[in-house]
Amino acid sequence: MDRLRVAIFDFACCEGCQLQIVNLEEEILDLVDAVNVVEWREAMSESSREYDIAIIEGSITRPEDEKRLEIIRTRAKTLIALGACATIGGVNKLKNNFDLTDVKRYVYGKSANMPHLDTAPTKAVDEVVKVDYKIHGCPIDRKEFTYVVRCLLIGKRPEIPEYPVCVECKAKGNPCLWDYGQVCLGPVIRAGCGARCPSSGFRCFGCRGYIDNPNVNAAKDVIERYQLTVDALKSKMVLFGSGQGPTNA
Amino acid sequence: MHNRVNINVHHVTRVEGHGNIVVNVADGRIETLQWQVPEAPRFFEAMVRERSYEDIQTIVSRICGICSITHSLAATKAVESALGLQVSEQTDKIRILMHYSEQLQSHILHVGYLAAPDFFGVPSVVPLVAIAADVVKTVVRVHRVANEWSDLLAGRTTHPVTLRPGGLTRIPTEKQLRQLKKTLKDTVPDLKIIADAVLSVAANIPKFERQTEYVSLKQTNPPTYSFYHGGITSTDNNGQVIPIERWHEVTNEYVCPQSTAKWTKWHRDCYAVGALARFNNNSELLSPMGKDAAKMFGLKKGCCNPFMNTVAQLVECFHVVEASIVLIDQILSKGLKEEKVTSAPRAGKGAGCVEAPRGILFHEYEFDKDGNCIAADICIPTNQNHANIQKDFEKLLPEILGQSENEIRLKLEMLVRSYDPCISCSTHMLNVQFVR
Numbered sequence: 001m002d003r004l005r006v007a008i009f010d011f012a013c014c015e016g017c018q019l020q021i022v023n024l025e026e027e028i029l030d031l032v033d034a035v036n037v038v039e040w041r042e043a044m045s046e047s048s049r050e051y052d053i054a055i056i057e058g059s060i061t062r063p064e065d066e067k068r069l070e071i072i073r074t075r076a077k078t079l080i081a082l083g084a085c086a087t088i089g090g091v092n093k094l095k096n097n098f099d100l101t102d103v104k105r106y107v108y109g110k111s112a113n114m115p116h117l118d119t120a121p122t123k124a125v126d127e128v129v130k131v132d133y134k135i136h137g138c139p140i141d142r143k144e145f146t147y148v149v150r151c152l153l154i155g156k157r158p159e160i161p162e163y164p165v166c167v168e169c170k171a172k173g174n175p176c177l178w179d180y181g182q183v184c185l186g187p188v189i190r191a192g193c194g195a196r197c198p199s200s201g202f203r204c205f206g207c208r209g210y211i212d213n214p215n216v217n218a219a220k221d222v223i224e225r226y227q228l229t230v231d232a233l234k235s236k237m238v239l240f241g242s243g244q245g246p247t248n249a
Numbered sequence: 250m251h252n253r254v255n256i257n258v259h260h261v262t263r264v265e266g267h268g269n270i271v272v273n274v275a276d277g278r279i280e281t282l283q284w285q286v287p288e289a290p291r292f293f294e295a296m297v298r299e300r301s302y303e304d305i306q307t308i309v310s311r312i313c314g315i316c317s318i319t320h321s322l323a324a325t326k327a328v329e330s331a332l333g334l335q336v337s338e339q340t341d342k343i344r345i346l347m348h349y350s351e352q353l354q355s356h357i358l359h360v361g362y363l364a365a366p367d368f369f370g371v372p373s374v375v376p377l378v379a380i381a382a383d384v385v386k387t388v389v390r391v392h393r394v395a396n397e398w399s400d401l402l403a404g405r406t407t408h409p410v411t412l413r414p415g416g417l418t419r420i421p422t423e424k425q426l427r428q429l430k431k432t433l434k435d436t437v438p439d440l441k442i443i444a445d446a447v448l449s450v451a452a453n454i455p456k457f458e459r460q461t462e463y464v465s466l467k468q469t470n471p472p473t474y475s476f477y478h479g480g481i482t483s484t485d486n487n488g489q490v491i492p493i494e495r496w497h498e499v500t501n502e503y504v505c506p507q508s509t510a511k512w513t514k515w516h517r518d519c520y521a522v523g524a525l526a527r528f529n530n531n532s533e534l535l536s537p538m539g540k541d542a543a544k545m546f547g548l549k550k551g552c553c554n555p556f557m558n559t560v561a562q563l564v565e566c567f568h569v570v571e572a573s574i575v576l577i578d579q580i581l582s583k584g585l586k587e588e589k590v591t592s593a594p595r596a597g598k599g600a601g602c603v604e605a606p607r608g609i610l611f612h613e614y615e616f617d618k619d620g621n622c623i624a625a626d627i628c629i630p631t632n633q634n635h636a637n638i639q640k641d642f643e644k645l646l647p648e649i650l651g652q653s654e655n656e657i658r659l660k661l662e663m664l665v666r667s668y669d670p671c672i673s674c675s676t677h678m679l680n681v682q683f684v685r
Binding site: 013017023029061091097098106138200238 | 301375411419
């Protein structure tokens with residue numbers, strides 16, 4: 001059997017999710033044996049026009065990038081959104097909370113109207129083209145990445161957790177950060193990260209996006225119990241959750 | 250000499266972010282020669298407004314995946330300065346140790362994965378496995394050590410979650426630090442293998458020189474090869490150090506008449522930042538192994554060959570490993586203790602400056618009395634190098650115009666890569682006009 005042709009593309013982002021692929025270390029040597037990497041600008045000089053799997057990192061912030069993404073979609077049998085910028089828009093969507101003229105003027109001053117600085121409201125990848133699979137997180141979890149690739153190689157649909165981060169956090173026996181006065185988004189955010197941040201004593205800030213059916217009543221109870229305001233919660237949810245669409249693919 | 254050369258490298262490969270090289274030579278005359286940056290701007294300084302001082306580092310670490318610890322540290326220092334927060338000696342040392350891990354991770358990534366293929370004459374690290382499998386595996390091993398080291402101290406390999414204004418959310422155990430020290434000692438022979446491999450192809454590093462200004466941190470009390478503390482200095486500044494709060498006097502962003510791009514300059518029309526800049530300002534303070542590595546490659550203070558930046562990074566790999574072993578001993582000798590971290594909002598403005606692997610980085614924020622951000626200003630190293638890259642192009646191209654178009658293209662690409670640009674970092678991208 002021919003090896004699956006894989007291409008990796010980046011749009012507006014920090015490229016930290018691609019870095020997690022490099023961070024597979026020894027495992028990446030096995031991975032590039034199992035598939036045929038035909039295009040990956042950050043790591044290789046080669047390029048291609050045909051691929052079985054296109055992996056898209058980053059969010060879409062300009063009309064010309066929408067066009068580029070649409071072309072990639074026509075060339076790819078399967079398209080994967082990689083990381084929070086691609087799956088939910090990520091921190092890039094914070095921009096959408098402001099008037100875009102003001103945003104440009106604030107950063108670029110009197111040069112703000114130069115054409116190459118033009119910017120549109122940030123979109124997640126599935127707001128532009130059909131997405132077949134989403135690998136969540138900022139950055140992605142390396143193990144989850146190889147799991148999804150392995151599933152695709154054997155033609156199986158990957159199973160991504162449908163429960164909140166709290167489940168994984170409790171299983172690790174962590175003390176609840178709400179008891180330490182931190183506004184943690186664990187109750188409403190999709191698990192799969194192994195509760196890495198709360199395990200380091202840092203509140204969950206929602207990089208994997210909301211679960212499909214968050215238990216809103218439980219969240220209300222938590223807010224009441226810890227005498228917090230909805231505003232305090234909102235100010236944390238806005239970091240990765242501005243204008244977020246559905247997170248299942 | 251060629252009468253006609255037409256090069257249009259759309260999106261230079263093996264760099265972080267998007268950059269283009271455009272060259273047009275007609276009748277032996279250079280008509281266009283530009284380093285362009287078409288990366289989609291992300292507007293971080295506008296996006297952090299209205300956000301709490303507690304959330305700034307979480308947002309701005311996303312400026313760059315490769316130097317996320319550096320951005321988080323610069324932001325945390327700036328927030329602490331604005332809010333008047335002091336951190337303990339223990340916090341300070343653990344943060345520096347965390348910062349060293351990122352220098353090693355980023356440098357090894359650049360030297361081993363991104364730059365080395367050029368020295369070996371292959372298009373990427375993948376065919377390099379066939380030519381030099383053992384060396385590639387050594388590079389991978391050191392890269393993993395650096396990442397596990399980041400993981401231990403930052404909570405994750407990328408985008409740290411242990412930094413918070415006033416301190417750390419979690420500290421390592423003494424046992425973990427002792428293990429780390431052992432791992433780092435075991436890494437030294439691996440670094441020597443990598444250095445030997447690079448030395449074996451060092452003849453392929455282009456011989457090119459252009460005098461320029463080199464800007465970096467300098468720490469005088471105590472004298473340290475600094476990535477984290479100190480003030481700003483340069484090779485044109487007669488050894489003077491200026492406080493980081495005055496960073497705007499250094500960056501002097503300006504509009505370039507030929508391209509309308511906003512670049513930086515201090516004493517002349519461009520300056521360079523990065524490993525070579527740090528080396529040129531501080532080389533006498535390198536660790537013994539760092540000095541040995543420099544000697545091995547004939548790298549001397551005053552070097553003005555930009556292609557040698559990659560070698561300076563390799564030298565720094567030895568330095569950060571050796572400096573970290575000393576630092577771990579210092580931390581262990583005092584004993585680790587849990588510290589309560591508290592912070593309270595207040596109105597104020599503060600700057601934070603650290604060395605990213607690819608050069609000096611500035612963050613500045615202002616907060617209202619409730620601790621919400623009202624203004625932000627960030628200047629990243631790659632933007633400080635753009636003018637210098639353009640000036641290098643202008644000297645290099647006439648020197649190599651007799652070579653084939655492929656050779657010219659490769660040399661220009663190698664030059665860009667030697668700066669280890671991190672273009673997606675570019676918060677202030679005011680780039681060049683497209684001329685065709």
